[in-house]
Each structure stands twice: as C-alpha cells, then as structure tokens.
Amino acid sequence: DAKTTQPPSMDCAEGRAANLPCNHSTISGNEYVYWYRQIHSQGPQYIIHGLKNNETNEMASLIITEDRKSSTLILPHATLRDTAVYYCIVRYRDDKIIFGKGTRLHILP
Amino acid sequence: NAGVMQNPRHLVRRRGQEARLRCSPMKGHSHVYWYRQLPEEGLKFMVYLQKENIIDESGMPKERFSAEFPKEGPSILRIQQVVRGDSAAYFCASSPGPHSQPYFGPGTRLTVT
Numbered sequence: 001d002a003k004t005t006q007p008p009s010m011d012c013a014e015g016r017a018a019n020l021p022c023n024h025s026t027i028s029g030n031e032y033v034y035w036y037r038q039i040h041s042q043g044p045q046y047i048i049h050g051l052k053n054n055e056t057n058e059m060a061s062l063i064i065t066e067d068r069k070s071s072t073l074i075l076p077h078a079t080l081r082d083t084a085v086y087y088c089i090v091r092y093r094d095d096k097i098i099f100g101k102g103t104r105l106h107i108l109p
Numbered sequence: 110n111a112g113v114m115q116n117p118r119h120l121v122r123r124r125g126q127e128a129r130l131r132c133s134p135m136k137g138h139s140h141v142y143w144y145r146q147l148p149e150e151g152l153k154f155m156v157y158l159q160k161e162n163i164i165d166e167s168g169m170p171k172e173r174f175s176a177e178f179p180k181e182g183p184s185i186l187r188i189q190q191v192v193r194g195d196s197a198a199y200f201c202a203s204s205p206g207p208h209s210q211p212y213f214g215p216g217t218r219l220t221v222t
Binding site: 049099 | 113142144146151152153154157165198200202207208210211212213214215216
C-alpha cells in the first residue's frame with residue numbers, strides 16, 4: 001500500500017512554479033522520498049529523490065520538512081509539457097517502488 | 110547511453126495464446142522490475158529480478174505469469190493462455206543496484222482479442 005497522500009489534481013499556469021504537496025506522516029528514518037511522473041501513457045519518468053535534505057536537479061527541487069512528514073516537489077517554470085500524473089513515493093533503501101494514485105497536474109496556457 | 114528498451118511496443122494476441130514481453134535494461138544495470146497498468150488504472154508492481162534470481166514476486170498472479178532475467182540477454186515476462194483481462198500496458202524498469210532509482214522503459218501494450 002502507498003504510504004503517501006497527494007491531492008488528486010492541481011492546476012498551474014504556464015510559466016509559474018508548480019508546487020506539488022505530499023504527506024508521508026508514517027515515514028521511517030531509512031525511507032527515502034521519490035518523485036516520478038507519467039506523461040499520458042508513457043513510461044514513468046524519474047524526477048528526484050531525497051532523504052532529509054532538500055534536493056535540486058535540472059528538472060525540479062524537492063523540499064522535505066524537518067520532521068520529514070511531508071514534502072513538496074517544485075517545478076520552477078511549468079510548461080505545457082509538464083502536464084502529467086506526479087507520484088510521490090516512500091521507498092525503503094532497496095525495496096521496490098510502489099505507486100499510489102498520484103496528482104494529475106494540469107498546466108494551463 | 111541508451112535507455113531501457115522494451116519490445117515489442119504493441120502486441121496483439123488471441124485468447125489462449127502466449128505473450129512474451131522483452132526488456133533490455135540500461136547498460137550496466139543488473140536489476141529489473143516489471144509493472145502492469147490496466148486501462149485507466151495505476152501502476153501495479155509485479156516482480157523484481159536480479160540476474161538469474163527472482164528477488165520479489167509478490168505482485169505476480171499465481172497462474173499463467175512468469176518472469177526471468179538470464180545471465181545473458183533480456184528479461185522476459187511470459188503470459189501463458191492470455192485472457193482479455195490481461196490487456197494492459199506492461200512496463201519494465203532497470204537500475205544498477207538495489208539502492209538506485211529505477212529507470213522505466215516505454216512499455217509494451219498488450220491487447221487480447
């Protein structure tokens with residue numbers, strides 16, 4: 001079972017930052033927060049992951065609260081091509097990735 | 110570095126036939142995961158394999174489904190005696206090790222007629 005809670009859908013204006021929240025109140029100390037997205041019916045795309053510290057890469061930033069019970073994925077300048085289902089996943093070290101229902105992000109022109 | 114390759118991309122089978130789905134992991138990746146996505150549904154984990162070993166098959170249906178990842182060659186997901194309910198997109202992912210993030214392939218869309 002997914003250990004995360006995400007809003008089912010969100011809208012964001014093109015060019016604005018998209019902030020996608022995720023609650024994972026039962027996360028344990030050895031569990032990482034991963035984000036993937038699935039554009040239409042393509043294969044899921046890895047975005048970013050982190051344990052405690054905030055992380056940034058060329059795609060996005062991941063902000064994890066100090067108590068690690070929630071996190072936010074930030075797409076700094078959303079484009080129409082960012083329209084997708086975004087999955088927040090809690091993963092124990094070497095375990096498999098388990099997908100929940102995700103957030104359907106609509107980027108509005 | 111080429112990504113995860115899956116073939117065929119589309120596969121049509123009649124009820125009762127066998128379906129073989131292939132997954133070639135990224136170079137240097139020795140871990141493979143298979144997932145199934147039914148129409149309008151989420152991604153469901155099926156099986157996790159390392160070269161010549163099944164690590165976790167907790168998501169595999171008990172009958173008709175099998176998976177292998179031989180020492181040489183691609184990973185194969187085999188579905189015997191397909192039924193209409195097997196129609197879905199099947200995705201595989203690979204990683205270089207158990208602690209690394211998996212990267213997904215484009216999927217194989219199986220249609221059972």
